[in-house]
Amino acid sequence: MNQMHNPPQVASLRSRIVGIDQQVPVLGGGWRPYVNLDNAASTPVLREVLDTVNRFMDWYSSVHRGAGFKSQVATAAYEEARGIVADFVGANRDEHVVIFGKNATEAINKVSWRLNLAPDDVVLVSQMEHHSNDLPWRARARVEHIGVDDSGALEEAQFDSLLRQHAGRVRLVAVTGASNVTGYLPDIHAIARRVHAAGAQILVDCAQLAPHRRIDMRGLDDPEHLDYVTLSAHKMYAPFGTGALIGRRDTFEQGEPEHRGGGTIDFVGLDSVSWAPAPDRDEAGTPNVVGAVALAAAIKALSDIGMDHIAAHEADLRGYALERLARIGGLRLYGTGDAPDGSRHLGVIPFTLATQPHGLVAAALSAEYGIGVRNGCFCAHPYLIRLLGLSQAEVAKLRAAMAGGDRRAVPGLVRISFGMHNSTGDIDQLATALERIAAGRLATTYRQDRDSGDYIAEGLPMDPDDAFSISRRGLSPTAGPAPGVRG
Numbered sequence: 182m183n184q185m186h187n188p189p190q191v192a193s194l195r196s197r198i199v200g201i202d203q204q205v206p207v208l209g210g211g212w213r214p215y216v217n218l219d220n221a222a223s224t225p226v227l228r229e230v231l232d233t234v235n236r237f238m239d240w241y242s243s244v245h246r247g248a249g250f251k252s253q254v255a256t257a258a259y260e261e262a263r264g265i266v267a268d269f270v271g272a273n274r275d276e277h278v279v280i281f282g283k284n285a286t287e288a289i290n291k292v293s294w295r296l297n298l299a300p301d302d303v304v305l306v307s308q309m310e311h312h313s314n315d316l317p318w319r320a321r322a323r324v325e326h327i328g329v330d331d332s333g334a335l336e337e338a339q340f341d342s343l344l345r346q347h348a349g350r351v352r353l354v355a356v357t358g359a360s361n362v363t364g365y366l367p368d369i370h371a372i373a374r375r376v377h378a379a380g381a382q383i384l385v386d387c388a389q390l391a392p393h394r395r396i397d398m399r400g401l402d403d404p405e406h407l408d409y410v411t412l413s414a415h416k417m418y419a420p421f422g423t424g425a426l427i428g429r430r431d432t433f434e435q436g437e438p439e440h441r442g443g444g445t446i447d448f449v450g451l452d453s454v455s456w457a458p459a460p461d462r463d464e465a466g467t468p469n470v471v472g473a474v475a476l477a478a479a480i481k482a483l484s485d486i487g488m489d490h491i492a493a494h495e496a497d498l499r500g501y502a503l504e505r506l507a508r509i510g511g512l513r514l515y516g517t518g519d520a521p522d523g524s525r526h527l528g529v530i531p532f533t534l535a536t537q538p539h540g541l542v543a544a545a546l547s548a549e550y551g552i553g554v555r556n557g558c559f560c561a562h563p564y565l566i567r568l569l570g571l572s573q574a575e576v577a578k579l580r581a582a583m584a585g586g587d588r589r590a591v592p593g594l595v596r597i598s599f600g601m602h603n604s605t606g607d608i609d610q611l612a613t614a615l616e617r618i619a620a621g622r623l624a625t626t627y628r629q630d631r632d633s634g635d636y637i638a639e640g641l642p643m644d645p646d647d648a649f650s651i652s653r654r655g656l657s658p659t660a661g662p663a664p665g666v667r668g
């Protein structure tokens with residue numbers, strides 16, 4: 182293992198990850214420690230998060246409703262979590278509110294509702310957005326897409342021209358803090374400056390960015406401030422069903438919430454409603470206090486470890502992976518740009534192999550090597566079409582096939598994405614596996630399912646349904662192989 186790429190502080194992080202030693206079955210009957218290279222989808226849970234949740238469970242009770250001591254403790258923990266989230270993104274409580282919800286998608290939908298957009302209001306959305314930061318806007322306003330160049334940067338001239346063309350009608354620019362496809366880091370503060378100069382607001386979807394880099398919303402008097410930021414706890418080592426929206430207080434102190442009911446009101450008469458102040462107005466129903474506590478515990482842990490440490494380690498991993506992947510014949514990278522130091526990218530690397538379809542590569546990595554990656558279009562179809570250079574005719578043909586229930590030709594990429602727990606050893610295992618897969622050295626045959634497009638390995642030693650069951654203890658070894666099998 183290369184020390185340069187594994188500073189001791191970060192290597193020790195592995196022990197803080199729940200399930201880091203979990204073994205998974207591979208073809209041939211053995212078990213291997215799972216190599217998680219799919220952190221952009223969801224990260225594993227941090228030990229500190231689980232410990233804090235367990236500690237909190239003794240105090241768990243209803244939030245904002247009960248007079249009992251435990252309710253008061255739970256309410257205080259929930260409000261403490263709000264403060265921790267605000268500090269994490271550089272928000273100040275006079276100008277911003279923290280609203281908890283179930284995930285980043287819900288948070289973005291909430292802003293799209295609460296901005297009270299008219300159908301001819303314009304929202305500019307970058308072409309690299311996750312569907313969760315595109316479709317909500319399409320439902321409520323006129324969306325214009327800002328193109329991105331090969332490296333992932335916004336097409337500056339087109340952006341300016343859209344701002345000019347729709348001057349006075351652009352209400353918001355929605356852009357990701359980091360692409361979930363390529364890891365590209367747009368210069369969000371420079372974009373914010375242009376957005377504000379045009380009299381609009383900016384929403385930055387930080388679902389990907391938050392576990393990897395510092396976020397600083399800045400005060401509203403700073404021309405480069407961020408008006409709305411969204412977080413996703415399951416990508417931040419705290420998968421307990423929470424997301425957070427941090428946004429301008431003036432937006433949420435007025436208007437009506439999209440979800441109405443308990444918790445959102447000050448007073449209800451038979452024919453009148455007085456809405457509660459922010460943020461309660463926007464948190465309908467009983468809140469997920471456990472999720473909020475978990476998210477705050479994750480933030481504390483990330484901050485203790487140091488976001489700069491995490492960023493440096495993951496940049497090293499990315500550099501190392503690019504070096505290793507470059508040696509694999511027929512491997513093509515997408516959107517990696519020309520900053521190998523990682524200053525413009527997270528550790529997210531999409532690629533294809535010339536010799537094997539993306540679905541088969543992902544299936545073989547799992548079935549033969551116990552390596553988890555994601556393949557496909559990553560909920561960013563417009564960006565994938567752009568990256569893959571698909572023509573309109575190709576897209577039309579594909580949609581026709583999909584409409585007929587045949588997903589076998591769905592194009593896509595294979596994506597690896599690092600968390601702070603990954604090591605160069607993980608990358609070495611991946612590279613060795615990819616060399617073999619690229620050379621056609623597969624341990625079994627793979628059947629492609631027509632409906633899903635997925636590849637299924639023949640002879641898998643264990644069905645995933647048998648590894649874990651709520652109602653019975655399964656066969657799965659948790660932290661070591663079953664007797665007599667190799668590690």
Ligand SMILES: Cc1ncc(COP(=O)(O)O)c(C=O)c1O
Binds near residue numbers: 360
């Ligand atoms: C960039 C980006 N935005 C938004 C989302 C949606 O996040 P959530 O699952 O919290 O709704 C994702 C999830 O993959 C994402 O990668």
